[in-house]
Amino acid sequence: MNQSFYGLLLWIFLVAPPVANFMESVMVIHMHMQMPMLVIAGMLMARFFQKRFSGFFEIWNSNGVPGITLFIVIMVYWMLPRTMDEALTSHLVEGFKFISLPFLAGISLRDSWKKLNSFGKNSIIISFTVLFLGLGWLYIWSPVQLCNNYLVFQQVTLGWGFLTTSIGMVVYLGYNFFIDPSAYE
Amino acid sequence: MKMEADLIAGFKEKTNKMLGFYTEDAKLSKSYIAVAFIALLVGGFLGLLQGLNRAGLLELPTWFNYYQVLTAHGLLLILVLTAFFTIGYFYAALSHNLGGLLPKVRKLAWIGFYVKLVGFVLAVIPILMNEASVMYTFYPPMAAHPVFYIGLALIVVGVWLCCIGAFIQVANWRKNHKGQHVPILSYFATGVFVLLFFALMFVAVEVLFMIIPWVFGWVDTINVMVARTLFWAFGHTLVNIWYLTAVSAWYVVVPKIIGGKRWSDLLTRVVVIALVIMNITGGFHHQIIDPGINAVVKFMHVFMSLAIGFPSLMTAFALFAVFERTARRKGGKGLIGWWKKMPWGDVRFLAPFIAMLSFIPAGAGGIAQSTNQLDQVVHNTMWIVGHFHLTLGMSVVMTFFGISYWLVPFISNRVLTPQINRLGVIQTWIWTIGMICMSGAMHYVGLLGSPRRTSYTTYGDHATALGWDPYLMLLAVGGTLLIVGVILQVYAVFNMMFFAPKGETEFPIAEEEDNATKTPYLTERWGIWIVVMLIVVAMAYVIPLTEFIVNAPPGSPPFKTW
Numbered sequence: 001m002n003q004s005f006y007g008l009l010l011w012i013f014l015v016a017p018p019v020a021n022f023m024e025s026v027m028v029i030h031m032h033m034q035m036p037m038l039v040i041a042g043m044l045m046a047r048f049f050q051k052r053f054s055g056f057f058e059i060w061n062s063n064g065v066p067g068i069t070l071f072i073v074i075m076v077y078w079m080l081p082r083t084m085d086e087a088l089t090s091h092l093v094e095g096f097k098f099i100s101l102p103f104l105a106g107i108s109l110r111d112s113w114k115k116l117n118s119f120g121k122n123s124i125i126i127s128f129t130v131l132f133l134g135l136g137w138l139y140i141w142s143p144v145q146l147c148n149n150y151l152v153f154q155q156v157t158l159g160w161g162f163l164t165t166s167i168g169m170v171v172y173l174g175y176n177f178f179i180d181p182s183a184y185e
Numbered sequence: 186m187k188m189e190a191d192l193i194a195g196f197k198e199k200t201n202k203m204l205g206f207y208t209e210d211a212k213l214s215k216s217y218i219a220v221a222f223i224a225l226l227v228g229g230f231l232g233l234l235q236g237l238n239r240a241g242l243l244e245l246p247t248w249f250n251y252y253q254v255l256t257a258h259g260l261l262l263i264l265v266l267t268a269f270f271t272i273g274y275f276y277a278a279l280s281h282n283l284g285g286l287l288p289k290v291r292k293l294a295w296i297g298f299y300v301k302l303v304g305f306v307l308a309v310i311p312i313l314m315n316e317a318s319v320m321y322t323f324y325p326p327m328a329a330h331p332v333f334y335i336g337l338a339l340i341v342v343g344v345w346l347c348c349i350g351a352f353i354q355v356a357n358w359r360k361n362h363k364g365q366h367v368p369i370l371s372y373f374a375t376g377v378f379v380l381l382f383f384a385l386m387f388v389a390v391e392v393l394f395m396i397i398p399w400v401f402g403w404v405d406t407i408n409v410m411v412a413r414t415l416f417w418a419f420g421h422t423l424v425n426i427w428y429l430t431a432v433s434a435w436y437v438v439v440p441k442i443i444g445g446k447r448w449s450d451l452l453t454r455v456v457v458i459a460l461v462i463m464n465i466t467g468g469f470h471h472q473i474i475d476p477g478i479n480a481v482v483k484f485m486h487v488f489m490s491l492a493i494g495f496p497s498l499m500t501a502f503a504l505f506a507v508f509e510r511t512a513r514r515k516g517g518k519g520l521i522g523w524w525k526k527m528p529w530g531d532v533r534f535l536a537p538f539i540a541m542l543s544f545i546p547a548g549a550g551g552i553a554q555s556t557n558q559l560d561q562v563v564h565n566t567m568w569i570v571g572h573f574h575l576t577l578g579m580s581v582v583m584t585f586f587g588i589s590y591w592l593v594p595f596i597s598n599r600v601l602t603p604q605i606n607r608l609g610v611i612q613t614w615i616w617t618i619g620m621i622c623m624s625g626a627m628h629y630v631g632l633l634g635s636p637r638r639t640s641y642t643t644y645g646d647h648a649t650a651l652g653w654d655p656y657l658m659l660l661a662v663g664g665t666l667l668i669v670g671v672i673l674q675v676y677a678v679f680n681m682m683f684f685a686p687k688g689e690t691e692f693p694i695a696e697e698e699d700n701a702t703k704t705p706y707l708t709e710r711w712g713i714w715i716v717v718m719l720i721v722v723a724m725a726y727v728i729p730l731t732e733f734i735v736n737a738p739p740g741s742p743p744f745k746t747w
Contacts, residue, residue, distance in 0.1 A: 026481065028728060157731040164723035168716050175712035184359045185706065 007044025007102075014038055015098050024088060027147065027154035028161040035078055035101055042106015049107055057111050064115030067108035068124060074105040075128075079135060081146035088149045122176070129169040136162030205692055210280035211596040213294055215682065217273025218593060220302070221266050221585075222678045228261030229671035236623065236664025240657045241641045251640035252318035252747055257309070259321030263423075263577065264340060265305060270585050271430045272297075272347050275374035277596055278433075279351060281692045282368040283358040290350040297346035304339025307332055318747045320638055322420070323391055325412045328743030331400045338392050341385050348385075351378040359709070366704060369453060370694060373433035376457040377426055379715065380464060383722075384422035387465075391415035399743060406740025410477045410733040417468035418726070425464045425493070427577060429457070431584035434537055435504055438588070440695035442533045445511030447695045448503045454708040456503075459496040462718045466725035467493050470555035474564045478729050483557055489725055490555040497548055504541060532609030533601075533693075536587030539617050543579040550575065550628070565638075568631025575624040578667075583616060586674055591693055593681040600688035605677050612677065616670035623663025630656035 013019055014037055023034040050057055061067040077083055078101065086093040113121070138146075139159030145152050231254050237243035238251055245251050276294055280286045286294070310332060311317035317329035323337065355367060355375050367375060391412050399407045436453050440446060447453065469486040472478060509523055517523025528534045550572045553559045563569060590609050594601050631637070635653045644650040707713075 022481075026728070033724070153732070153735055156735055157728055160731050161723065161727045164727055165720060168720045168723065171719060172712070172716045175716070179712060183363075184356075184709075185364050 003044045004046075004048035007041045007046075007048075010037065010044065011041040011098075011102055014041060026157075027084075027150040028158040031079070031084065031158060032161045032165065035097075038098065038101035039075075039106040039109065042102030042104075043110040044106075045102065046107040046110035050111060061108070061111055061115070064112035064120070067112030068116060068120070071105045071109045071112065072124075072127075074100050076131070079131070085147045085149055122173070125169055125173060129166050129173065132162045132166035132169065136160065136166060205281040205284075206595070206598070206689075207280050207285040209291060210276065210286045211598070213286070213291060213298075214273045214277040214280070214592075214596045216298060217269045217276070218589070218596070218678070219682065220298075221269035221273060222589075222675050224261045224265035224269065225671055226675045228258050228266060229668055231258040231261065233664050233668045236661045238641050240661035241643075241654065242661060245640070248315075250315070250318070250747075252320065253312055253315055255638070256312050256318050256321045260305075260308060260312070263321065267423075267427050267430075267577075267581070268301070268340070268344060271377065271426065272344070274430065274585075274588060274592060275351065275370075275377060276347070277592060277692075278370040278374055279354050282371040282694075283354055286350075287354060287357060290354045293346045293350035293353075297343040297350070299343075300346065301340050301343030304336045304341075304343060307336030307339065309336075315747070323388060323396055323412070323416050325396065325399070325407045325409050326741035326744045327746055328396075328400050331397065334392050334396050334400060338389070338397070341389055341392070344381055345385060348378040348382040351375065352382075364706070366450075366454075366706075366709060368694075369447070369450065370433060370437050372454060372708075373429065373437070373457055375711065376461045377429050377433075379711065380422055380426050380429070380461055383715075383718070384419045384426070384465060387415045388419035391419075406742055408733060408737050409741050410475065411730065411737075413472060413475065414468070414726070414730060414733065417471040418465050418722075419468070421468040421471055422464050424577070425460060425467070427581040429460055431537075431540065431581045432456070432500055434584050434588050435500065435541060437695055438591075438693050439504070439534060439537050440507045440511065441693035442531060442591075443508070443511050443528055444515070445507050445695065446698045448507045448510070448698065450697050450701060451704045451708070452499060452503055454704060456496040456499050458708065458714050460493070462714060462721055463489070463492050463496075465718070465722050466490075467555075469725065469729075470560075473555070473557055473560045477733060479732075480557075482729050486725070487555060487557065491552065494548065494552060497544070501541075501545075530606075530610060532606050532613055533587055533590045535610055536590070536613045537584045539613060540580045540583035540587065543575060543583070543620075547572065547575040547580050563631055565636055566631035567627045567635045567637050570637045571624045571627025571629075571631060574620065574627065578624065579617075579620045583613065586613070586616070589674075589678050590681070591690060593678055594685060594688075594690040595692050597682045597685070598687060598689070599681060599685040600690055601681065602685055605680060605685065608673060608677055612670050612673040615666055615673065619663045619666030619670055621663070623660050623667060626656045626659040626663060630660070 014023075014034060020034070022029075024030045057067075078097065083093070087097045088094070116124070136159045139155050139162060141159075142152075142155065146155055150158075234243065234245065234254050235251065235258060238245055238254075245254060272294070276286065279290075308317070311330035312333070314330070317333035319327045319329045319333075323334070351374055355371060358371075359365075359367065366372070395407055395412050395415075398404045436447065436456075440448075466486070466489045469478070469483070470490040473483060508527065509517075512523035512526035515526045517526035527538075550568075554563065554569070554572060586609075590601055590606070593599075630653045633653055633656070634649060635657070641657075642650070
């Protein structure tokens with residue numbers, strides 16, 4: 001219950017106009033800080049929903065695949081330059097961002113992750129690594145402005161954000177692949 | 186006869202192993218510690234010269250000027266003393282905790298030792314020739330002689346070898362002790378070597394790919410902001426590595442010396458992890474005055490810097506909890522009356538305790554400096570020098586001194602005599618008074634506007650500059666007391682190393698409290714913490730570095746300002 005409450009607080013903090021305006025003013029903070037933090041807020045709140053609607057999750061997300069699919073759809077949707085632009089221009093879309101990321105992506109990620117086997121988990125991380133590398137490449141080397149609301153320079157910064165995050169994920173995958181925990185634990 | 190001698194030797198070897206003492210490893214640590222304290226002696230004298238110069242009491246000759254002295258003082262004390270002490274101390278801990286160093290690890294540490302020494306000699310030559318008076322930083326556009334940078338690069342390589350050795354040692358122990366937590370002091374060592382390993386990457390990139398091509402003239406200009414940022418990603422982390430080394434003794438050794446127990450194993454390990462994850466990004470608060478970083482980013486970095494203060498507060502809480510519990514168990518009473526039960530006459534406690542206390546004002550000063558508006562007032566003044574001497578010269582180095590009074594006897598198979606203990610207590614008080622005078626004067630005169638990185642001048646007898654003189658005189662008084670402290674300390678160390686009576690000294694490691702809760706195994710999964718650290722580093726550095734590179738100014742040619 002406690003963590004759900006903190007999740008709610010985090011969500012309110014992120015939605016508060018001064019915070020949201022500040023985070024949205026820099027492209028990389030918008031995509032790589034605000035959005036993940038919204039997902040984290042959802043993951044914290046997930047415990048409340050899991051307890052309240054345990055039957056629902058059991059029926060609809062018994063093996064974690066539907067949940068993780070929903071998570072992927074939402075995440076990929078918000079990585080499109082067009083959708084980010086729209087979130088800044090239309091209040092309706094901005095509202096959808098604040099709801100979809102925590103409640104559709106965050107909750108389903110928390111509920112699904114433990115239900116997936118290691119093959120599923122690794123495939124998700126690998127596909128996101130590839131996606132991040134691709135998007136990094138796109139944002140860094142795109143000759144044109146992809147978002148009406150951000151300068152090309154901001155776009156390049158975001159591209160490097162994607163690349164460095166994917167490096168972090170590659171290190172993690174390497175660690176998982178080369179280090180056998182059973183040798184140590 | 187020979188058989189008897191062999192038997193005695195074998196028996197001795199066995200007892201040593203029981204005590205966690207390994208002759209070969211002790212020799213390694215002894216060499217590192219000896220170099221550290223020789224550096225203290227020479228560096229301390231150079232510091233005295235600077236202090237006397239700043240007070241207007243001593244005009245340095247042209248063939249060995251203030252900036253040369255400053256460069257050498259910095260190099261000896263912040264690179265040689267700290268690096269050699271940290272490695273010597275933690276290698277002694279790894280050997281003691283983890284059943285002796287593996288032969289290949291010991292070899293790596295020895296190679297690292299010599300590579301660092303060669304690097305150091307290479308760096309000193311241009312300093313003596315007045316070709317590298319850059320004040321010990323890799324801080325373009327000031328450029329030193331190429332050999333200076335090659336020497337520093339070798340020191341980096343030497344430290345890396347020691348990091349790798351430590352990783353091999355810990356991984357090997359974990360393979361043979363499945364599911365167990367790495368002993369706490371070795372856990373600190375792991376954290377320190379992880380930080381060193383990654384922090385050195387930044388400075389290696391700076392020196393190898395930016396500065397060396399630039400000083401050799403292969404490229405005409407350098408991107409100053411990128412170089413400075415890489416420097417501070419390393420520089421700030423290095424400062425915190427010393428601090429983490431000192432903290433390890435506060436958590437693990439001091440409780441044992443006062444006859445207490447460690448307060449919380451989980452909290453201790455969380456503090457190590459938090460410092461490892463959040464440290465590198467702290468580099469930015471050294472650049473608050475730098476142009477080219479916009480206010481939004483600087484604002485973000487205030488959070489990143491203050492976050493580092495949080496584990497320190499946890500440390501303060503945990504340590505005072507240990508003190509109070511131990512003192513009350515010994516019959517201490519009253520709200521503060523229990524203080525009387527602490528072993529004030531034991532230098533192994535007194536020195537680190539005063540070091541801890543000094544970290545309260547030192548940490549507070551650090552928080553002031555990482556605040557944009559406050560830093561505007563003090564950034565280029567003696568205040569910063571005072572802060573640095575309070576943190577490094579007191580919190581860290583006094584802890585190192587305290588450690589030396591049991592570590593040196595331990596690795597030398599000798600004992601701490603009551604005479605040396607008394608000498609240590611006197612030394613501690615001299616050092617405390619000296620550092621309060623010197624660092625206090627530096628802080629205050631900085632607030633009055635006296636600049637740092639400048640030899641003595643009255644600016645044409647300007648009234649403001651003359652007003653600094655009384656404080657600068659106090660600074661010199663403090664400096665003089667400190668050199669007395671240095672001499673006593675170095676005497677004590679070499680006495681304990683070579684002349685003290687033979688005997689066995691314990692490696693003091695406190696145990697956990699009896700009702701301690703089990704620490705979750707997650708704390709041992711360094712792979713995860715390193716990934717988190719890398720992502721935090723990316724969060725902090727991507728925005729400003731992209732800006733510096735994409736919107737780069739034309740760049741700067743090398744400058745020789747002296």
